[in-house]
Amino acid sequence: MTDGAPVLRLQLATALREFELELELEVERGSCLALVGPSGAGKSTVLRAIAGLHRPDQGRVALAGDVWLETAAGTDLPPERRSCGYLFQDYALFPQMTVWRNVAFGLAGAPRAQRRRRAEAALEAFGVAGLADATPRALSGGERQRVALARALAREPGALLLDEPLAALDARTGAAAARELAATLKRTAAPTVLVTHDFAEAALLADQVAVIDRGRIVQRGAAGELSARPASAFVADFAGAAVLFGVASTSSGGSTVVELEGGGRVASSDRAAGPVGAAVYPWEITLEPAGAGPHGSALNRLEARVTSVTEIGNRARIGLLASQPFAAEVTSESVTRLGLSPGARVTATWKATATRLVER
Amino acid sequence: MGRRGPFVVALTIALAVVLLFLILPVVAIFVDAGPGELLRSLGSEQAREALWLSLRTTLAALAIIVLVGTPAAYLLATREFRGKAAVTTAIELPLVLPPAVAGIGLLAAFGPEGLFGAWLDDAGIELVLQTTGVIVALTFVAAPFYLRQAQAAFAAVDPNLLDAARTLGASEARAFARVAIPSAGAGISAGMALAWGRALGEFGATLMFAGSFPGITQTAPLAIFAEFATDFTAALALSAVLVAVSAALLLTVKLIGRTPLLGGVSA
Numbered sequence: 001m002t003d004g005a006p007v008l009r010l011q012l013a014t015a016l017r018e019f020e021l022e023l024e025l026e027v028e029r030g031s032c033l034a035l036v037g038p039s040g041a042g043k044s045t046v047l048r049a050i051a052g053l054h055r056p057d058q059g060r061v062a063l064a065g066d067v068w069l070e071t072a073a074g075t076d077l078p079p080e081r082r083s084c085g086y087l088f089q090d091y092a093l094f095p096q097m098t099v100w101r102n103v104a105f106g107l108a109g110a111p112r113a114q115r116r117r118r119a120e121a122a123l124e125a126f127g128v129a130g131l132a133d134a135t136p137r138a139l140s141g142g143e144r145q146r147v148a149l150a151r152a153l154a155r156e157p158g159a160l161l162l163d164e165p166l167a168a169l170d171a172r173t174g175a176a177a178a179r180e181l182a183a184t185l186k187r188t189a190a191p192t193v194l195v196t197h198d199f200a201e202a203a204l205l206a207d208q209v210a211v212i213d214r215g216r217i218v219q220r221g222a223a224g225e226l227s228a229r230p231a232s233a234f235v236a237d238f239a240g241a242a243v244l245f246g247v248a249s250t251s252s253g254g255s256t257v258v259e260l261e262g263g264g265r266v267a268s269s270d271r272a273a274g275p276v277g278a279a280v281y282p283w284e285i286t287l288e289p290a291g292a293g294p295h296g297s298a299l300n301r302l303e304a305r306v307t308s309v310t311e312i313g314n315r316a317r318i319g320l321l322a323s324q325p326f327a328a329e330v331t332s333e334s335v336t337r338l339g340l341s342p343g344a345r346v347t348a349t350w351k352a353t354a355t356r357l358v359e360r
Numbered sequence: 361m362g363r364r365g366p367f368v369v370a371l372t373i374a375l376a377v378v379l380l381f382l383i384l385p386v387v388a389i390f391v392d393a394g395p396g397e398l399l400r401s402l403g404s405e406q407a408r409e410a411l412w413l414s415l416r417t418t419l420a421a422l423a424i425i426v427l428v429g430t431p432a433a434y435l436l437a438t439r440e441f442r443g444k445a446a447v448t449t450a451i452e453l454p455l456v457l458p459p460a461v462a463g464i465g466l467l468a469a470f471g472p473e474g475l476f477g478a479w480l481d482d483a484g485i486e487l488v489l490q491t492t493g494v495i496v497a498l499t500f501v502a503a504p505f506y507l508r509q510a511q512a513a514f515a516a517v518d519p520n521l522l523d524a525a526r527t528l529g530a531s532e533a534r535a536f537a538r539v540a541i542p543s544a545g546a547g548i549s550a551g552m553a554l555a556w557g558r559a560l561g562e563f564g565a566t567l568m569f570a571g572s573f574p575g576i577t578q579t580a581p582l583a584i585f586a587e588f589a590t591d592f593t594a595a596l597a598l599s600a601v602l603v604a605v606s607a608a609l610l611l612t613v614k615l616i617g618r619t620p621l622l623g624g625v626s627a
Contacts, residue, residue, distance in 0.1 A: 053523050079526035092524035096542040105538070106528035155529065 008159050008191040012049050012059030021045055021056075021215035027159075027191035027208075034194040034202030036238065037212035043195040044089075046212075047161045050193065051086050052079035063158045063191075085152035085190065089164040091144045093136035099123065099147050100132040106155045122154035123147065126184075142173040149184060160185075160192040166201055178204055179358055199223070200241035200279050204358045211235050227282065227327040229308050229319050239317075241279045241356075242326035248272040248357060255299070255352050262323030267299040268355035276357045282317060284354035285328035287338060290345035298349040302326075306344040309335060316340075320348060389600050393593045401597035409575045410583035411601060417491060417579060418559040421498035425506045425555055430548070433507050434536060437514030438522075448511075455504045459564025462501055466569040470496065493570035494577050498559040506555035513547020514540060550616045557609040560602060 008027040013020065021042040027033045035043045048054035050061055052068065055076060061069040068082045069075060093102050103119035110118060123129045126146040136144060145165065152160065165181060166174045182205055185192055196202050202209045203223030210220040211234070219231040226235060227242040246260040250273070258266045258278050266278050290303060304326075308319035316335050318328045328348055330340070338346065390398070401407060436448060454462060468474050470487050480487065487493035517540055525535035541548065563581040570577040572586060580598050588595040 048523075051523075051527050053526065078531070079523070080529045080531055082527075084527050086524065086527040088520045088524055090518075090520060092518065092520040094521060094524075094539055094543075096545070105525070105530070108529055108534075151528065 007064050008050070008193070009062050010046070010050060010060070012046070012056040012061070014045065014049070014054070014056035014059070016042055016045060016215060019214045023212070023215070023217050025193075025210065025217070025220075027193060029191055030189050031208065032185050032192040032194055032206040034196060034206030034209045035212050035217075036196055036199050036202045036209055038238070039197055041212045042215040043197075043212055044163055047086070047163055047193060047195055050082075050159065051084045051161055052077060052082045066158075083155075083158035085155065085157035085160045087145075087148055087152050087160075087162045087165050090168055091136075091148035093139075093144055093148060093151075095136050097135075098132065099128070099134050099136065099139070102136065102147060103151045103154050106151055118154060122150040125153075126150045126180075140173070141169045142177055145169065145177055146180075149181075153184075153188070157190055160188060160190045162192065162194040164196055165194065166198075167196070175356070181205060182358055199227075199239050200281070200356070203227075203241050203243040204277055204279055204356075209239075211238055213238075224325040227317075227319075227325070229325065239327070241281050243277040243279050244324050244326060245275070245277055248274060248276045256357060258357070260323050264302055264323045266302070266355060267352040268357045269353045270355065270357035272357040279356040279358065280326070280350055280354055282327045282329035285326075285348050285350045287318065287328050287330055287334065287340070288347045288349060289338060290347055299352040300348075300350045300355065302348045304346055304348050306340055306342055306346060308342060309340055318346075320346070322348070386603055389596055389603055393596050397593050398597040398600050401591070401594040402601070404594060406574055406578075406583060406587070407594055407598055410578055410580045410598060413491070413494075413575065413578065414560060414580040417494045417498055418502075418556055420495045421502055421559050422506075422552060422556050424495070424499050425503045426552060429503055429506050430510055430541070431536075433510035434514050434540060436507075437511045437517075438519075451507050452504050454501055455508075457501075459501070459562070460568060462565040463497070463568025466497055466500060466565060471569075488569065489571045489573065489577060491570075491576055494566055494579060497565040497569045498562050501562050501565055502555040502559040505558050506551040509551025509554060510544065510548050513544035513551070516547065517543040546616050550613045553609045553612045553616070557606055560605060560609075 007029045010026075011024040013022045015021075019042075023046065025033060035046060037043055045054055049056050049059065049069075056069075056071070058071045059069060060067070060071070063083065067075055068077045094105065097105065100116060100119045100123065103122050104115040107115045107118055120129055120132055123132055126149055128143055128146045128150065131139065131143060131147065136147070139147065145168070166177055169177055178201065185205060194202065194206055199209070206223070208220060209223045209226055210217045211226065212218070213234055219226055219235045223239070223241075223243050226239040244258070244260055244266055246258040246266065248256050248258045250271070251257040251267070256268045256270060256272055258268065258276055260266060268278060286298065302322040304320040304322040306318055307321050307325070310317040310319070311332065315329055315331050318330060318335075318340055320326050320328060326348070334340070338344075340346070436444065457465070467488070470476055470480060472481070472488060485492070487496055521539050521543060522535050525539045526532070530538065561581060562579070563585070566577065566579060567582060572578045572582040574583070578586065580602055584595045584598045587598070
């Protein structure tokens, strides 16, 4: 297989309760595609169809040369014969088995003597080898997630499917788990499909984001692109956070400074070093006419050009381009007052505390 | 404590009457003849034979129920199909059937003159007045207790666990054996205890279908019935044993119900 060639290909059409799920997607080796959309948009059904847990009315699923499903040809491999690592939303650890037996469950093909060793090695990779003999009930949410990831990846699956991987965690644990998950995904060669209702999560973890609404992909692209140039009000409303990429270092003042790729800098109260993504929600950003002097407590000031204006009810998503695309959300009143239209120049400001950093 | 008005007093009296009425006969079994007499009576050939037969036949029935009933309950719990409600109701029917009707039904189906009588005869299988017949009767009356519990227990298993097992390379059969059964373990055990309890107490259907022959079809409840006119103490002794076993089974069910279900939510 040539590097960068599409590895996981999926095309499916299936009738859900209220609408038809109909989509096509490709995920390349080593990359992660996030399916984002509101609850009930059909996201999880896509994952289930890939894994063989849902049989679509019509469709085709293939990993490289292996065809897992081809309804036209009558091919439909059962889940156990597809090579999918599946992370369930509630992690679905077997409650009556210890942690290592949970991991070893997926290694049934290996010789008995090797199973414990391989299970422990997988747990070690996620820093939870010490929990090998614990039962899932005794674990915290974050630990469960790591064990579930270790279990899904121990079999070295051909594709990785993540269903709301952070939804079961509280906010604090979630932020740390997001960083770890990002690192894991970076190490994983298997094409990955991530399902989430949280655009920020998608932006931080995935290379590509596809927004799905009522069974159809309405826009697909890099997170920043979606945020800055939403194809519709729906996407604009949904594409919450923009992510700016750069290299972080600690400033003399104690905050973290990110030198953005392409120029400009962003400050954050999060601690990080090296290559990072800086996430900021559009509603945290204030727009001023270009050239206004610095005032107030906002540390971040980026000169930007307006690329798009998308009305969402009584507010508007303003697509912006500095060295990288991002977006702000302002009231319709401000659009008129500031004369915001494509081509206009503005200064975008926001606080360092509103900037979330995730290592890349 | 709140005020003790006449209404509360009335409630308390009602509960006291209920408790007294329900407990008295059970206590009387142990007190009427005294423990020494009871133990002596249990030494009799007929008593020991009846208890031994009860143990063998109920365990055999339970084994059949669990072996066939578990996969059947799993199918009912995990699949949707047309007529499922009718099937479920049909399975529950023996629960409300009068024992005498169950006995007549078994005779009409498997008796010498029954629907399958000739067929069983050709196959060399004798049920009526045989120990095998006792097992058939016990299985018939006790199976619904197990099926209902097992079906509910399987239905309560988080379907994600079974899906997870499949994506981890397990066939459906392996997911059933390694994940579904252990996850439904508490409910299944409670079902077994209930079915066993029902089988131990079975009287009417056994009497009609298999008869009451010491050593062959005379289980403990039938022996109690056969003895009570001639040797009341022997009947009491057998009853005492059944009370003890039933109480133990009830306690088991209660304790299983109280342990946090395997796979339950935790902090």
